[in-house]
Amino acid sequence: MQNLHTALVALALDGQIKVSTAHSLGVLAAPTTQPSAGRFREMYDAAVVKPLLSFLRATGAPFMVNAYPFYGLTDDTPLDFALFRVGATGVMDAGSGLLYTNALDAQLDSVHSAMDRMGFGDVDVVVAETGWPWAGEGWEVGVGADHAGDYNRNAIRHLGSGVGTPLRPNRTFEVSIFSLFDEDLKPGPLSQRHFGLFHADMTPVYDAGIVTAPEYVGPVSSKITPAVAAPAPAPDTTAADSGGRRWCVPTPAADAAVLQENIDFACGQGGIDCGAIRPGGSCYEPDTLQAHAAYAMNLYFRSNGGHAFDCEFGHTGVVTAADPSFGGCNFT
Template sequence: MGFMALKTPLCVFFPLVIQILGIESNIGVNYGMQADNLPPPNEVAKFLLDSTIINHIRLFDANPDTLQAFAHTGIAITVTIPNDLIPQFTNFTFAQEWIKTNISSHVHSTNIKRILVGNEVLATTNKLLITNLVPTMQTLYSALVEESLEHKVQISTPHSLGILSSSNPPSTGRFRPGYDDHILRPLLSFLRDIGSPFLVNPYPFFNIGSNDTNLNYALFRSNSGVFDEYTGMNYTNMFDAQLDAIFCAMKKIGYDDVDIVVAETGWPSQGDPDYIGIDPHSAATYNANVVRHVTSGVGTPLMPNRTFETYLFALFNEDLKFGPSYERHFGLFGPELIPVYDIGLLRPNMAFSGPPNSFICCFMIIVIMGWLFG
């Protein structure tokens, strides 16, 4: 029987193979809660654990009830300190008490992986927040050291691509004047010293304009690509171009050895009619292609043979968010925990009591492949 005669789409079995082999995914999801119709965190945690292959979650706060809901799930949690609290954390006593209350008291049962200081702080143009960003990160790290958690919990902060003054073609990527020397150089130096990644929020959706050619480029569809005459590289998707522009900016100031993590990326499934490419099919296309691409090991033209820890935005549609209507429709799931569209994040209804041995792994794969192609 040929490949085209599959009884069931292969994507249905891909999550099962991941579960059988115990392969840890680099894919996470942002769990925002600006909505009045969401299920409680304990239901969300159970759903993610039992029904999906999602094993990384980013929270936009450090709510203790949410952290408790994810206890004993093994799901890796990233918590966030809101922007408006940043200045308070330059006080070591305050930072130490926050770490004890929000991290130390949960970390033995909840898999807290990372603390993010604010979100897109440089984009706020708030001088108080910007000048306190690195000192806050340093103080929090010192508080983690006091609790002997510096090797378990990372510190970082995510950035919009607005930190770049130039990005097209990617090789011209550089940080905005004033940010590179005064903020980003000490920030990257600190991240290098503590072994934490540089986090960015690339959104090709915001750069497509009204051009169908740009839409194909943004969605990883067939297109002629964008040629970078300085490197001789041809880019066939905007996501790679955005990451390489960040990489070039980091390289120009000597920090291209710091890992890059995609803290947010996504595509809305609904919005105002004056935007092109806002529909469930386009959203599914983008997110599925991002997942495939960042986990493939192909990397980008300037960062080949790499995978990227990547967090899709977002877990839910959030009906209380401000701004254009598309801002409320980035969710992968509705409040009833039904997918808005399917990109292969759901697992089959099959439970295993523990990691199987290698013989069972091979046997199950043979059975599955025989059923598919036999």
């Protein structure tokens, strides 16, 4: 992902194309029946999720999740709750006191809670996949075209309505419906092979609200994209926010020793104050060479006029249009 982003930066396409990757809800340790308890799996959180979220924040890319209430059906998550049929009564999250009226909100807010715990609540979440099987084994609860149609129509209405979730109110979510066609060679239960919206001859399996009149579907976000895999990249706002500005950051493959040399060099120049990356400073966390080097190299770059050659650093620096600032850490 870092190498792809670096290649996009070199082509001045990083403002238009964001790099991310999708995750199943298996990244979570806590069940989604109590969204406020959501946390990432132990060890996976520090080794994979934290550096990933740092990268997404720095590049303005979203965290992508595959959310399937169908696979969360239990006594605590009944069919009506998964299909948006609970109504105003809902299910109370004892930890937060928030009321949940559908399972998809609960799954997404479990991810939001996990991200909040790690200090990355400002990173956007995209629903890379969601859907419902229209056929399955006799013992599989909830399978059927009627249920699949209800779920997908309601998910599209809800995620595109601007209502948001209890933890993230007043917002829309980009979402891709899985999947365009059945996958007849997929292993596992019969339901695994029957998520398709269309048969092979292009006739619809059921009305998912994709090809019907908007007034029937209800308010739908323009971001909704029926897709087989990941959705189109989220609309970029970095270019508008940056006002044409550029920042200098280290290349992802830069050697640790070289990054330390870059920090020492930049912070040793007259008139450059690197106090922000010292203990207690606003940019000290995350305490990594990559993060500290990014701040120091950018400070040198900005202090010397922002020329491309001021970000050379022996081929270990790259100019980007994505503002790496986060929280109280401002890359001026």
